[in-house]
Amino acid sequence: MDFTGKTALVTGAGKGIGRTVATLLAQRGAHVVALSRSQADLDSLAAEIGSGSIVVDLSDAAATRRAAQDAMPADLLVNCAGINILEPFLEMKDESFDLVQAVNVRSAAIVSQVFARDLIARGRKGAIVNVSSISSFVGFGDHAAYCASKAGLDALGRVMARELGPHGIRVNSVNPGITLTDLARVAWEAPDKAGPMMSRTPVGRFAETADVAEVVLFLLSDAAAMVHGIAMPIDGGFRAS
Template sequence: MEFDGRQVIVTGAGKGIGRHTAQLLAARGAQVTALSRSQADLDSLRAEIGGRSIAVDLEDKVAARQAAEAALPADLLVNCAGINILEPFLEMQDESFDKIQAVNVRATAIVSQVFARDLVRRGVSGAIVNVSSLSSFFGFPDHAAYCASKGAMDGLTRVMAKELGSHGIRVNAVNPGVTLTDLARVAWSAPEKGGPMLARTPLGRFAETGDVAEVILFLLSDRAAMLTGLALPIDGGFHVV
């Protein structure tokens, strides 16, 4: 029960990696405040783990800030909310690009700022984990806006780690490869897309959501007390091939 008594905010908690992370945190003693667009997802999660839930569309910057403030106080934060819209670069729409940046990057900045300001005001330490992607390092077809957003998230993580470290706040990113969420199944279900990715992965499989959630919990924990500013691939070795 290493998170016993800790208050944790998890965005994107309704599905996928965020949901699995919220479940693990609750199982290990944390009180979770879950943020998601879907009230139905939040209701089913709350039935499983208890805690608080806030339905919010993080694309809306005002709503994102209000939701983050409503989720306080908290000791730890996981920014897992994310979207993707698959478009070839030559057909990419301005609206798609803006929407992806708003959810994947701007909301992370807003929620983190609200959370960190409160920690500094209270004079307590904490930790943030941003769920980025291997797409920060590689240019995948049809992922121009998504890759751009995850590169921005990693840059944001480094600046946050540098500026917040003196306040006792650690900030790290995890960068999963293909992880078997609903979002990934849409992007990689076609054999011509998923096959080459799998063939290049030394461990011979794609990640499960639990593989990523366990690393998130480690980075949140006191066992990772000297880790900050990382962008950590969770990809079965894809990046070394």
Template sequence: MPFTGKTVIITGAGKGIGRACAQLMAGRGAQVVALSRTQADLDSLHDETGARGIAVDLTDAGAARAAMAQAGPADFLINSAGINVLESVLDMTETGYEAVLGINLRAALICCQEFARARVAAGGGGAIVNITSIAGHRGFQDHLCYAASKAGLEGATRVLAKELGPHGIRVNAIAPTITLTELAAEAWSDAAKSQPMMVRHPLNRFAEAEEVARAIALLLSDDSRMVSGAVLPVDGGFLAV
């Protein structure tokens, strides 16, 4: 149980990769503080894992800071909260931009800042993993704001690693491919849509949420204690070819 006695804050923990992280970290002994917009998801996660839930709309900067303060001191932070609004370059709206950048980038940076301030006040140490995407590395149709948010978070991850390293805080990111959460599985169930994308993966499949969670756990663990400022693709080789 490598995370026994440790506490992890997970944003976007109600569904998808965030929920898989909560399940995995709890299963490995961590105390999980789960942040999600939906109380029902937090309630079911608590019943399943014992996670302490905080309902928060991370698009509200003040609410995000208050939720991090309510979460209390923690050893780790996983920034999993994320959304997408599918709009082309010519159709981009201010509403879509604000929604995607507000959650995927600004909220993540606020959570990193509040986590880091608490860790420095406690004497340093700890680790952060930010979840980005292969969309920050390749151009996908209708993903303009999403790609900008994920590429921005990777750049911020390197700055965070540089500035927080002297305090013993490691910061890394993972860039998953299409991950078969419940929502994504439905979206990619049409073979005509999924097959052209799938064949670009040397492993010839998409990722499972638990596989992404395991990569995150690796970066949080002492097995990665010399890894900081890195972006780890969890993509079945997509970015390698």
């Protein structure tokens, strides 16, 4: 998977899976443009990999569109930005639901639209990977807004695949199980939550960010030229048990 000469735009690149994706892409030749809401995270990433940096609050639709336009041109896109607000369904706040959808779904739609329009205008092919979750398939307690957002992201990806494929733009999703990021630790650090999940995971461990990032890079690469419109679980067999 050699990405020499390619420019890759990665949202949510400051931490977690997005940061690992950005790092691996740079190690394999790509120039990375990183989007994050944290200047400090972007500065430290740039010091490590020489990435371009754009600070943006992805809950702001207009700011998201401007940031995506500033990041063009690019050949590859990874929509990795995501947030979670843990609330029982009966106590879920309207503003919590709206914020999670704005960051997890709407920002991906906006950035992908800008990216795809630019590729089509330049007559270039490309690839998009949306970082979703097994929460798209499984209803986890206290995750109503998050589960809804990831199901929405997968549905968005299917429509994008249908409409962008004829333009030579491949679109796929990856759906990690519990991956050891800061976001996941907040949701799953309690033994009463982690234990049942681990017991249902045949490989006997939770994913590291590199486990997910390697699959993302495969889907971006020419080796996946006929892989299009899928949502790929990366869950250590959780859904098989």
